[in-house]
Amino acid sequence: MTLAELVGTSNAVAGVRSRLQKVARLADLLARLSPAEVPVAVAFLSGGARQGRIGVGGALIRAARDVPPAAEPALRLEEVDHALDALDEARGAGSTRARAEILRALFARATAEEQDFLVRLLFGELRQGALEGVLVDAVAKAARIPTATVRRATMMAGDLGPVAAAALAGGEAALAPFGLQLMQPVQPMLAATADDVEEALAELDHPSIELKLDGARIQVHKAGDDVRVFSRQLNEVTAALPEVVEVVRAMPARDLVLDGEAIALRPDGSPEPFQVTMRRFGRRLDVERLRAELPLSPFFFDALHLDGATLLDEPQQRRFALLQSLAPGPAVVPHRLASTVAEATAFYDEAVRRGHEGVMVKDPRSPYAAGNRGGAWLKVKAAHTLDLVVLAAEWGSGRRQGWLSNLHLGARDPERNAFVMLGKTFKGLTDEMLAWQTREFLAREIGRDAYTVYVRPELVVEVAFNDVQQSPRYPGGVALRLARVKRYRADKTAAEADPIGTVRDILRR
Numbered sequence: 456m457t458l459a460e461l462v463g464t465s466n467a468v469a470g471v472r473s474r475l476q477k478v479a480r481l482a483d484l485l486a487r488l489s490p491a492e493v494p495v496a497v498a499f500l501s502g503g504a505r506q507g508r509i510g511v512g513g514a515l516i517r518a519a520r521d522v523p524p525a526a527e528p529a530l531r532l533e534e535v536d537h538a539l540d541a542l543d544e545a546r547g548a549g550s551t552r553a554r555a556e557i558l559r560a561l562f563a564r565a566t567a568e569e570q571d572f573l574v575r576l577l578f579g580e581l582r583q584g585a586l587e588g589v590l591v592d593a594v595a596k597a598a599r600i601p602t603a604t605v606r607r608a609t610m611m612a613g614d615l616g617p618v619a620a621a622a623l624a625g626g627e628a629a630l631a632p633f634g635l636q637l638m639q640p641v642q643p644m645l646a647a648t649a650d651d652v653e654e655a656l657a658e659l660d661h662p663s664i665e666l667k668l669d670g671a672r673i674q675v676h677k678a679g680d681d682v683r684v685f686s687r688q689l690n691e692v693t694a695a696l697p698e699v700v701e702v703v704r705a706m707p708a709r710d711l712v713l714d715g716e717a718i719a720l721r722p723d724g725s726p727e728p729f730q731v732t733m734r735r736f737g738r739r740l741d742v743e744r745l746r747a748e749l750p751l752s753p754f755f756f757d758a759l760h761l762d763g764a765t766l767l768d769e770p771q772q773r774r775f776a777l778l779q780s781l782a783p784g785p786a787v788v789p790h791r792l793a794s795t796v797a798e799a800t801a802f803y804d805e806a807v808r809r810g811h812e813g814v815m816v817k818d819p820r821s822p823y824a825a826g827n828r829g830g831a832w833l834k835v836k837a838a839h840t841l842d843l844v845v846l847a848a849e850w851g852s853g854r855r856q857g858w859l860s861n862l863h864l865g866a867r868d869p870e871r872n873a874f875v876m877l878g879k880t881f882k883g884l885t886d887e888m889l890a891w892q893t894r895e896f897l898a899r900e901i902g903r904d905a906y907t908v909y910v911r912p913e914l915v916v917e918v919a920f921n922d923v924q925q926s927p928r929y930p931g932g933v934a935l936r937l938a939r940v941k942r943y944r945a946d947k948t949a950a951e952a953d954p955i956g957t958v959r960d961i962l963r964r
Contacts, residue, residue, distance in 0.1 A: 520570065647828055647830050652793070847863040860881045916943050
């Protein structure tokens with residue numbers, strides 16, 4: 456398939472509001488792809504490259520785009536994918552020049568419309584309305600299999616590309632291998648938000664209640680003596696967390712998959728700040744020294760697999776009971792059954808008093824919905840917080856002269872595959888954060904004016920705020936009141952930022 460055909464479909468999808476029309480146009484394109492083209496097209500339609508982040512900056516793109524566009528479309532998808540492979544592999548001395556030459560050759564063969572598409576693809580600024588949820592529906596339609604089957608396989612694989620390729624080539628039977636596999640992490644189940652424990656208990660019947668830890672999400676796989684630890688982003692971090700490996704290796708199970716958090720605790724048992732915990736992740740050198748200085752404690756709250764049996768469809772109550780039979784008491788998250796609002800409130804108050812974020816309230820009958828954010832798990836925090844994407848930042852003044860300070864905050868808009876601005880804030884930023892974010896923003900710059908640097912929407916920041924109010928100033932019609940920065944979420948991608956619907960729900964409540 457030519458790149459021009461995909462670009463045409465992308466533009467057409469962006470131009471229609473109806474989800475059914477989007478799905479129909481995408482399904483028609485997917486049905487015409489060769490097996491090798493499917494992962495490439497799915498990645499492009501999702502707004503990224505199959506290779507992930509290639510690290511191509513604005514200066515390199517501007518330097519390489521000094522060639523006139525091609526008069527007629529000729530580029531094929533696989534040719535573009537090979538060029539992106541070459542870009543990704545270019546390393547070391549002379550790589551800047553090599554990358555520029557690869558890009559220049561690619562742009563020289565692209566029409567003006569294709570050049571624009573490629574630039575936005577490389578910048579991460581492709582807004583075409585083809586979010587993964589719509590693409591899942593389109594793959595199911597093109598392959599003529601149930602959407603739920605494709606969605607489940609995608610949750611297990613963590614990537615729609617190979618699932619789409621299998622479904623389109625072999626139908627529903629070809630998705631059978633996409634179950635939970637040892638040493639292949641699955642997307643974590645996510646929680647919705649409740650304002651308080653009373654609201655959470657009103658929504659769930661006889662729920663369980665757990666401590667909500669401000670740590671780092673981990674998924675641990677065990678096969679015999681082989682234990683591997685994966686981060687929230689499904690990256691392996693085993694070497695950095697030997698104490699987690701030791702705890703799970705000692706559990707009386709042949710093979711096992713657990714969901715939990717790792718957190719650094721002070722001597723009195725109160726939590727260290729999230730950024731302190733994250734110092735342990737990604738470290739491969741001096742791990743034992745850092746472990747002695749900053750030990751981590753694992754707390755598990757779910758079991759997904761045990762001795763050959765997948766537990767995803769088992770109720771939460773049974774999964775938790777199996778976890779308790781395996782894990783030592785200190786490694787199980789503090790919990791209780793909440794029979795009354797008073798008991799739940801007391802548990803919540805004690806959690807906050809001890810310095811934790813709040814509590815998780817869970818439906819004991821619910822299955823484990825990997826990758827989904829539903830009402831079966833509800834988080835209750837001490838204050839309103841949202842995980843938002845930084846869209847731009849303004850240069851500071853006074854003592855913040857020379858630093859990018861005032862943040863433009865955006866929530867995800869799943870319908871438009873875009874981000875909706877909710878307001879600005881410069882509050883809560885330390886000097887260390889100002890220096891760090893200035894470096895990171897400039898590395899992601901996609902444009903600027905006299906006061907503002909616009910950036911690729913990649914960095915996620917946790918923002919606390921007092922309330923949500925209606926606002927005609929912003930396109931989403933809502934704005935945050937008294938927003939302040941709590942921390943940057945290095946463990947989250949922009950795709951995991953909170954959606955605009957969550958903000959509007961807070962306003963309604």
